[in-house]
Amino acid sequence: MKEIDDIKVTESIVNRYFEEFSEHTEVDVAIAGAGPAGLVAARYLAEKGHKVAMFERKLSPGGGMWGGGMGYPVVVLQEGSVDEIKKVGVDVKDAGDGYYTADSILSVSKLMSSAIDAGARIFNIITVEDVLYEKERIRGVVINSSAIETIGLHVDPITIGAKATIDATGHDAEVCRVVEEKAGELETEKGRVLGEKSMWAEIGEKTVVKNTREVFPGLWVTGMCANAVMGAPRMGPIFGGMLLSGKKVADLIDSQL
Numbered sequence: 001m002k003e004i005d006d007i008k009v010t011e012s013i014v015n016r017y018f019e020e021f022s023e024h025t026e027v028d029v030a031i032a033g034a035g036p037a038g039l040v041a042a043r044y045l046a047e048k049g050h051k052v053a054m055f056e057r058k059l060s061p062g063g064g065m066w067g068g069g070m071g072y073p074v075v076v077l078q079e080g081s082v083d084e085i086k087k088v089g090v091d092v093k094d095a096g097d098g099y100y101t102a103d104s105i106l107s108v109s110k111l112m113s114s115a116i117d118a119g120a121r122i123f124n125i126i127t128v129e130d131v132l133y134e135k136e137r138i139r140g141v142v143i144n145s146s147a148i149e150t151i152g153l154h155v156d157p158i159t160i161g162a163k164a165t166i167d168a169t170g171h172d173a174e175v176c177r178v179v180e181e182k183a184g185e186l187e188t189e190k191g192r193v194l195g196e197k198s199m200w201a202e203i204g205e206k207t208v209v210k211n212t213r214e215v216f217p218g219l220w221v222t223g224m225c226a227n228a229v230m231g232a233p234r235m236g237p238i239f240g241g242m243l244l245s246g247k248k249v250a251d252l253i254d255s256q257l
């Protein structure tokens, strides 16, 4: 090999990044937030042949799953959902009574790699700050560099077109909050984000799947965002519902596209 050329290193990064980015300015599905629910949705949709771009504000995708419960890197899954984590190659331990445990770090890693292997593209350090709203339908996301957002620079964002948009931003339901403020009423009891309720895993785990739906033309919710929008409880470090919600939103969108 020739001597290392620093400029060649720069060109290699820039050329590849912008080649891949320009392939994703118009996609089938744009996903805001790369937590566990969004990652599962991305994998299923990509496996079905849809072009998927995920935008994640933080450096590390994976959302709130890394730390398990209170920083102990173990998550709990229950019967009926555990296959979703086994499917991506995570070994679980039987904790008895229908509960299973998984290493949270391995779980996030496998959810990420399986989504990428299926063909989904994760763009990190990018924040979804608004939506593209045309002809009474959400038609994509408006994004900016998280660094620009963090410093608070007044720099205009850019737009990504999408046939379907998923709000997978977790507790904050950031995309839905923008939509209720700027575009119109959400399909909830009061036409807006109802806000999550205190911890109650038994109910939260059921409702997170039930609440996974299209809440505005072109906009679907998944994961903790679904419960936040529909006014249902949180559930802490049991993750079965998140994974099943990701699968459900993928099925709903696939059948509509």
Ligand SMILES: Cc1cc2nc3c(=O)[nH]c(=O)nc-3n(C[C@H](O)[C@H](O)[C@H](O)COP(=O)(O)OP(=O)(O)OC[C@H]3O[C@@H](n4cnc5c(N)ncnc54)[C@H](O)[C@@H]3O)c2cc1C
Binding pocket: 032, 033, 034, 035, 036, 037, 038, 055, 056, 057, 058, 061, 062, 063, 064, 065, 067, 068, 069, 070, 071, 126, 127, 128, 129, 168, 169, 170, 171, 172, 174, 175, 222, 223, 224, 225, 235, 236, 237, 242
């Ligand atoms: C950093 C973090 C720590 C958490 N810690 C705990 C905890 O200790 N105990 C507990 O009970 N629950 C915690 N949670 C929440 C819990 O883990 C969630 O219930 C679960 O992870 C929900 O999964 P999700 O896929 O719906 O969304 P999340 O795992 O919350 O992932 C949402 C992702 O969306 C990204 N995001 C948010 N807004 C935007 C935007 N506008 N543009 C782009 N990306 C965006 C976030 O950075 C995050 O990666 C935490 C969540 C996060 C994000």
